[in-house]
Amino acid sequence: xxxxxxxxRYEGVPYVRAGRSGLQLxxxxxxxxxxxxxxxxxxxxxxxxxxxxxxxxxxxxLANNYGPPPGSAETNFGRxxxxxxxxxxxxxxxxxxxxxxxxxxPYGDWGSRKYLVASLDQSLxxxxxxxxxxxxHHRPDPNTPLEETMAALDYIVRSGRALYAGISNYNGAQTRxxxxxxxxxxxxxxxNQSKYSMLVRQPEADLLPAxxxxxxxxxxxxxxxxxxxxxRYLGGVPADSRVAAGxxxxxxxxxxxxxxxxxxxxxxxxREGGRSLAQLAVQWVRRQPxxxxxxxxxxxxxxxxxxxxxxxxxxxxxxxxAAIETILG
Ligand SMILES: NC(=O)c1ccc[n+]([C@@H]2O[C@H](COP(=O)([O-])OP(=O)(O)OC[C@H]3O[C@@H](n4cnc5c(N)ncnc54)[C@H](OP(=O)(O)O)[C@@H]3O)[C@@H](O)[C@H]2O)c1
Numbered sequence: 019x020x021x022x023x024x025x026x027r028y029e030g031v032p033y034v035r036a037g038r039s040g041l042q043l044x045x046x047x048x049x050x051x052x053x054x055x056x057x058x059x060x061x062x063x064x065x066x067x068x069x070x071x072x073x074x075x076x077x078x079x080l081a082n083n084y085g086p087p088p089g090s091a092e093t094n095f096g097r098x099x100x101x102x103x104x105x106x107x108x109x110x111x112x113x114x115x116x117x118x119x120x121x122x123x124p125y126g127d128w129g130s131r132k133y134l135v136a137s138l139d140q141s142l143x144x145x146x147x148x149x150x151x152x153x154x155h156h157r158p159d160p161n162t163p164l165e166e167t168m169a170a171l172d173y174i175v176r177s178g179r180a181l182y183a184g185i186s187n188y189n190g191a192q193t194r195x196x197x198x199x200x201x202x203x204x205x206x207x208x209x210n211q212s213k214y215s216m217l218v219r220q221p222e223a224d225l226l227p228a229x230x231x232x233x234x235x236x237x238x239x240x241x242x243x244x245x246x247x248x249x250r251y252l253g254g255v256p257a258d259s260r261v262a263a264g265x266x267x268x269x270x271x272x273x274x275x276x277x278x279x280x281x282x283x284x285x286x287x288x289r290e291g292g293r294s295l296a297q298l299a300v301q302w303v304r305r306q307p308x309x310x311x312x313x314x315x316x317x318x319x320x321x322x323x324x325x326x327x328x329x330x331x332x333x334x335x336x337x338x339x340a341a342i343e344t345i346l347g
Contacts, residue, residue, distance in 0.1 A: 117156025
């Protein structure tokens with residue numbers, strides 16, 4: 019008997035329109051950057067994805083290089099589709115990307131049409147899909163004409179490999195230029211995926227206003243600063259944490275006394291409001307009108323549930339926001 023998703027799955031998270039597009043995305047999305055590679059426990063992956071979908075998280079974010087090794091998160095997601103999710107394909111948004119190093123030589127990196135089309139074809143094969151819902155250019159390429167990269171996105175959509183085009187790690191000016199080019203081609207840019215959290219606020223000055231003006235939905239990645247904005251590191255480095263795993267960019271040297279003190283102060287504000295620090299961090303990102311989806315990662319189903327619960331809580335009030343601002347300095 020195949021897996022049945024919870025019947026009440028659409029009672030959980032709210033859906034937000036991505037910019038001025040027709041696409042509504044769940045206010046919290048699940049990313050498969052970490053914990054979905056070859057070495058990660060597959061049954062755990064399955065539980066995390068099932069929990070997300072059971073609670074209305076319809077948006078799963080991948081990239082060609084997620085793993086390790088690169089490609090293995092897409093392969094595993096393909097298996098999860100086979101096991102559980104394929105009957106629900108029309109209820110799911112699958113996003114993937116290309117833009118970072120994927121294979122050797124001049125055609126396996128950056129932003130040429132050659133790389134983007136070949137990479138997406140590989141991604142589709144790994145996931146066993148005919149199309150993805152969103153295809154992102156993963157990072158700006160200073161050496162390829164923007165016109166070529168955007169024409170590749172336009173082609174990818176017109177050829178049916180993706181339904182929508184997006185860009186990632188493009189700043190405000192780069193986003194405006196890309197959006198103008200895509201508009202000229204007739205394939206709008208509907209999402210921009212960028213890092214945004216209480217610890218990374220650069221998008222506020224430049225990117226978020228551009229997103230609102232251009233009618234592009236903001237997808238905020240690493241909203242929990244990879245775990246720094248949760249209770250994970252308040253009392254040391256747990257053995258099952260991302261830092262202890264030693265496979266990513268979050269390293270023991272990033273868990274400084276100063277950051278832990280800051281997290282402790284934010285944790286106090288969270289607790290006074292009846293929240294966890296992770297829930298405070300989700301709500302703080304979500305308060306921005308330019309943000310469509312808060313894109314979390316998770317190593318266990320309970321972490322997904324905690325983010326979903328955050329969406330059921332009242333938004334942060336003026337006093338809480340002021341207290342946070344004082345702490346962030
Ligand atoms: N476009 C890009 O360039 C780009 C770059 C980076 C990420 N992304 C996307 O964004 C997604 C999210 O990034 P991220 O994983 O860095 O996000 P994050 O949500 O900031 O960090 C996720 C980590 O925080 C911890 N965590 C999550 N919920 C928690 C909770 N309730 N309590 C305690 N700890 C909790 C877990 O760490 P433990 O594993 O230690 O439990 C989890 O793995 C990625 O999967 C990817 O899809 C995109």
